[in-house]
Amino acid sequence: MATDMVNNIPEERPLGQALRRGWRRRCPCCGEGKVLQGYLKLKPECEVCGLDLGKARADDGPAYLTILVVGHVMVVAMLEVFIRFRPEPLEMAIGFTIGAVALSLYLLPRFKGAFVALQWAKRMHGL
Numbered sequence: 001m002a003t004d005m006v007n008n009i010p011e012e013r014p015l016g017q018a019l020r021r022g023w024r025r026r027c028p029c030c031g032e033g034k035v036l037q038g039y040l041k042l043k044p045e046c047e048v049c050g051l052d053l054g055k056a057r058a059d060d061g062p063a064y065l066t067i068l069v070v071g072h073v074m075v076v077a078m079l080e081v082f083i084r085f086r087p088e089p090l091e092m093a094i095g096f097t098i099g100a101v102a103l104s105l106y107l108l109p110r111f112k113g114a115f116v117a118l119q120w121a122k123r124m125h126g127l
Contacts, residue, residue, distance in 0.1 A: 015121040022117025035113050055126045062111035070103050
């Protein structure tokens with residue numbers, strides 16, 4: 001761990017850069033290696049820089065954030081579609097179910113990568 005030699009304070013890790021790398025599902029340290037193997041499973045370590053990713057604990061954070069974002073986007077979209085077009089209830093149910101599932105599947109691994117990057121940037125859980 002790099003420290004400031006004068007004050008013995010850990011060096012600052014760039015949060016914004018780490019979050020962008022995590023969003024792309026890349027290693028927050030080097031930006032080259034992949035964080036996830038498969039859809040949501042974390043790799044034990046980065047294949048490029050060797051960062052130990054096994055200590056990261058995203059738990060329910062990415063799922064909660066995904067539900068929060070998808071819920072807000074879908075409610076606004078449903079209201080807008082209903083007011084403008086007045087579709088049949090079955091059409092709305094099918095369309096927005098597909099939209100919610102697709103958006104959830106897109107966002108979940110990206111939020112997980114961002115949570116791991118946040119933990120790395122803030123030196124949480126020994127990262």
